[in-house]
């Protein structure tokens with residue numbers, strides 16, 4: 610899964626990614642050239658192919674995005690529109706390798722971060738993933754971090770030996786969209802996973818040396834579900850103790866099944882004060898030392914950043930202040946998503 614993170618259309622992705630990576634790689638290239646005393650060249654003019662909209666977590670903004678799968682194998686969560694128009698498939702290994710070759714041509718060997726998309730790239734058979742990881746390292750010897758989206762089911766389907774092999778081959782972190790720790794919410798959104806499965810997946814990743822970045826979504830339980838969603842989500846994070854956790858705020862597009870539930874009056878979107886209340890409850894129940902926490906997605910009303918548990922009192926003060934002064938990100942801004 611994916612968190613409903615950042616979307617880039619094919620056109621803007623190509624130009625933005627090309628420009629960002631070119632600028633980035635030029636800087637790395639200059640530094641490397643200076644250190645080694647040798648020259649370097651970053652060529653232009655080759656465009657790799659992307660299929661449909663491409664999503665990535667905010668922290669992968671400077672990464673080379675490689676579509677290992679197209680779409681999401683689950684594709685049923687009622688709030689999610691991201692891959693609705695894509696028929697899920699695993700791309701052919703040769704095609705992915707060709708993309709990596711073109712990127713090497715385009716950006717040179719200095720790429721340092723690679724992100725495997727689409728929705729749940731971890732579903733790809735382990736042998737293929739191992740070959741791809743090796744190929745990334747061969748093409749980009751300076752690569753420091755390779756990450757991917759994955760679902761709890763993908764993790765549980767793989768053996769510990771397979772996950773350890775992936776970690777040793779350089780896969781560093783899995784972005785896991787938990788959405789909620791409350792089974793009632795997970796059932797209502799057709800997540801297809803239980804909180805116990807998500808926790809088991811997070812604990813398994815940790816045992817196997819892979820980092821986890823867990824995403825939750827504020828507002829998914831509706832007004833009546835605020836407390837259960839907040840408290841159970843905190844319990845889920847406590848049980849997983851992931852390296853990273855973030856909360857997005859529910860933001861729907863017209864065509865998603867959940868938007869239609871709202872139109873029919875079957876559920877409601879929370880107002881900013883209620884979202885803050887839910888986040889406060891969540892923070893008050895957290896005990897997950899060392900987890901880096903963020904609410905820095907474009908959908909969030911209040912931007913928070915800190916580390917559990919020591920920063921919780923400050924984060925609570927920030928929420929209180931935002932509520933008192935009604936200092937929330939404007940809806941018009943959020944609608945740019």
Ligand code: SF4
Pocket residue numbers: 610611612681682683684685686689690691692728760786
């Ligand atoms: S698992 Fe659910 S939220 Fe994640 S990409 Fe698939 S349909 Fe969307």
